[in-house]
Amino acid sequence: MNKTELIDHIAQQADISKAAAGRALDAVIGGVKGTLKKGGSVTLVGFGTFAVSKRTARTGRNPRTGDAIKIKAAKVPKFRPGKALKDALN
Known part of the structure; x- marks a missing residue:
């Protein structure tokens, strides 16, 4: 499902216009x-939790040349699914 399909689904389920559904999705x-x-x-009970994780700096390899390169530390988004979402899939 892409963003357009999700907007269509929201509009249909909430009985609102596609424009309003698009604005609501963008706001979320x-x-x-x-x-x-x-x-x-951000914790959505029954769905999951979005959080930020820190990735430390590390040394990697350039696959083309084999040279060692330094990779900077970064913050990365993580998603941890909730129990209800896990149960719905199994």
Whole structure:
């Protein structure tokens, strides 16, 4: 499912226009991004938790030349599914 299909699904299930569903989805995504950018986490009970994890700096290899390269430390988004989501899949 892509974003357009998700907007269609939201519009149909919530009985709202596609434009309103698109704005609502953008607001949710923006809220999650903003919270993660501040270092917080977003928990949706029954669905899962979005959080930020820190990846340490490390040494990697250039696959083309085999030379060692330094990879900077980074913050990466993580998603941990909730119990209800796991149960729905099994």
